[in-house]
Amino acid sequence: MQYKKLGRTDLDISLIGLGTMTWGFQNTQAEGFEQMDYALAQGINFFDTAEMYAVPPTAETFGTTETIIGNWFAARNNRDKVILASKITGPGLPWIRNGSAINKKNIQLALEGSLKRLQTDYIDLYQLHWPNRGSYHFGQAWNYDPHFSKQAEQDSFLEILNTLQSLIDEGKIRHVGLSNETAWGITKWLQLAEQHSLPRMASIQNEYSLLCRYFEPDLSEIAIHEDCGLLAWSPLCRGSLSGKYLNGALPEGSRLAIETRPDHRAHQQTEIATQKYVELAKQHGLDPSQMALAFVNSRPFISSTLIGATNMQQLKDNIDSINIKLSDEVLKGIAEIRRNHPMPF
Numbered sequence: 001m002q003y004k005k006l007g008r009t010d011l012d013i014s015l016i017g018l019g020t021m022t023w024g025f026q027n028t029q030a031e032g033f034e035q036m037d038y039a040l041a042q043g044i045n046f047f048d049t050a051e052m053y054a055v056p057p058t059a060e061t062f063g064t065t066e067t068i069i070g071n072w073f074a075a076r077n078n079r080d081k082v083i084l085a086s087k088i089t090g091p092g093l094p095w096i097r098n099g100s101a102i103n104k105k106n107i108q109l110a111l112e113g114s115l116k117r118l119q120t121d122y123i124d125l126y127q128l129h130w131p132n133r134g135s136y137h138f139g140q141a142w143n144y145d146p147h148f149s150k151q152a153e154q155d156s157f158l159e160i161l162n163t164l165q166s167l168i169d170e171g172k173i174r175h176v177g178l179s180n181e182t183a184w185g186i187t188k189w190l191q192l193a194e195q196h197s198l199p200r201m202a203s204i205q206n207e208y209s210l211l212c213r214y215f216e217p218d219l220s221e222i223a224i225h226e227d228c229g230l231l232a233w234s235p236l237c238r239g240s241l242s243g244k245y246l247n248g249a250l251p252e253g254s255r256l257a258i259e260t261r262p263d264h265r266a267h268q269q270t271e272i273a274t275q276k277y278v279e280l281a282k283q284h285g286l287d288p289s290q291m292a293l294a295f296v297n298s299r300p301f302i303s304s305t306l307i308g309a310t311n312m313q314q315l316k317d318n319i320d321s322i323n324i325k326l327s328d329e330v331l332k333g334i335a336e337i338r339r340n341h342p343m344p345f
Contacts, residue, residue, distance in 0.1 A: 001322060002042030004303050006083070008203030008227045009175050011081045011124065013083050016322055017046035017231065017310035023065025024054035026258065026310050030201055033075070034317055039082060042319050047138055047305050048205070048231065050087035050129055051114050052096060056259055059095035061115050070119035083124045085203075085231075086114050086177055093143050094116030101132040103156070104163040111172060115270035126164070126173040127205055130180040132156060136181040137207060139264025139345070141214065146184070154206035157189060161198040168199055177231070179205035183218045190226055203303055208232035210241060210292050210334065211270065211344055220301040231298050236307075236318075237265065241292040243278040246271065254310075265345040283319045286324070289314075293321035295334060 003012040014290075018039045023032035036047070053065035066086065073079045088110040091101045100106055112122065130137065133153055136144035167173045176199045178186060186204055193200045204223065208215045208230060215223075215230060223229050236242060244251055281288040296305045309315035 002297075003045075004229065005227075006125065006175065006303060007177075007229065009014075009202050010176070011083055012281075013304050014044045014336050015302070015304055016044055016319055017085075017304035017306045018044050018066050019233065019306040020047060020049045020069060021053040021055040022308055022310050023068045025061050026054070028091060029068045030073060031070050034312060035309065036069070036072050037076075038312065041079070044319065045081065046083045046085065048085045048126075048233075048304075049118075050089070051110055051117075052087075052089045052129065053091060057093060063113065066114055066117035070117050074119050075334060079120055081093040084120070085125035085177070085205075086118070086120070086123050087129040088114075090128065090180075090264070091132055092263065100162060101156075102128055104159055107160065107163050107167070111167060111286060111310065115136060122172055123186070124174045125177050125202065126167075126175070126202075127177040127179045128160070128181075131182075131185055135180050135182055135185070139262075146182075151234065154188065154192065157192050158196065158198075161193060161196070164199050175199070175202045175203065177201055177203040177230075178232075179231075181206065183222060186219065186226075186228060190228065203229055203231050205231035205233055206304070207234045208296060208299075208302075209235045209237045209294060210338075211237045211273060213338065215301070220299070223236050223301035230299075230301050231303055232305050234307050235293055235296040236289055237274075237292075240265065240270070240274050241277060242289045243274065246275060246278065264300075267345055269341060270344040273337065273344040276337045276341065277330075277334070280330065280337065283333075284327070284330050286330070287317060289317060290321040290324055291326065291330065293318060294326050295326040295331075297321060298326060304327055321322040326329070 002015040006013045050067050054061040089096045092099050096105050133148045164176050178201050181204055189201045206215055278288045281291040307318040
């Protein structure tokens with residue numbers, strides 16, 4: 001396993017991180033335990049979760065993933081072996097604090113709930129799952145409206161940072177991070193933290209894969225030069241880059257077979273681009289999923305690639321991508337496909 005610094009903290013996190021959102025819906029607790037045991041044995045020390053998991057998110061599955069992780073900590077007595085990240089839900093889900101915004105009160109409530117479910121006294125990286133003002137993520141890139149009150153947002157940022165500082169002082173969280181943020185957002189968070197001597201965002205967790213490269217070029221520049229690296233979620237684009245959904249296939253038990261939300265990635269151009277990447281992998285004797293993950297692993301702005309799996313073979317294959325170095329020829333092929341299919345969804 002390889003490791004990278006988490007922002008400007010003293011934490012070294014594994015380049016491959018364990019995503020956990022399937023536990024409690026697609027996966028049982030026993031399966032979650034097996035995945036965590038194996039990942040830890042392979043050198044993965046960075047686990048990522050969120051209070052809203054399992055996914056697809058429902059009122060019934062809210063908090064179950066954290067509960068499974070907490071039960072694993074209690075059973076294994078190994079909390080100190082894991083750098084644990086979780087997230088407070090942004091506004092919009094009515095079953096979580098009536099869908100209200102991230103603010104002082106809700107941060108305190110959310111964190112206490114997460115700590116109880118996780119059976120721990122602290123979270124290493126506490127992240128804001130999505131901005132109060134909205135963002136272009138989750139399929140909203142085509143109609144995102146960046147009009148908002150700058151002063152109101154700045155006031156909100158400062159309230160949140162001050163609240164996070166108090167929780168750091170109490171020892172309940174160690175570091176803080178963003179998720180599904182924009183270039184304006186991340187620069188404003190970093191600016192206010194510096195101006196007011198408040199907690200500095202250590203990372204940004206956004207979607208990134210061969211099929212979703214909104215992070216380039218502007219956010220990647222910030223990540224590199226401001227030491228706020230990317231924690232890449234959905235590096236296989238919900239499993240699409242394995243090729244398992246091509247030609248209308250919908251394998252039983254797969255993510256898309258159970259997804260209850262509209263699939264904003266379901267377009268002809270997405271299918272075409274996916275087919276091209278799968279063909280490129282096969283031309284070079286590579287597993288398509290491992291090629292896709294190896295590409296993400298190799299990006300200089302990545303702090304950790306968050307993999308997810310619903311069975312042990314997927315988990316093993318995904319972790320093994322750490323051992324793959326893509327040739328110049330493969331990278332050239334990826335660049336050509338991107339130029340021809342730059343924004344498939």
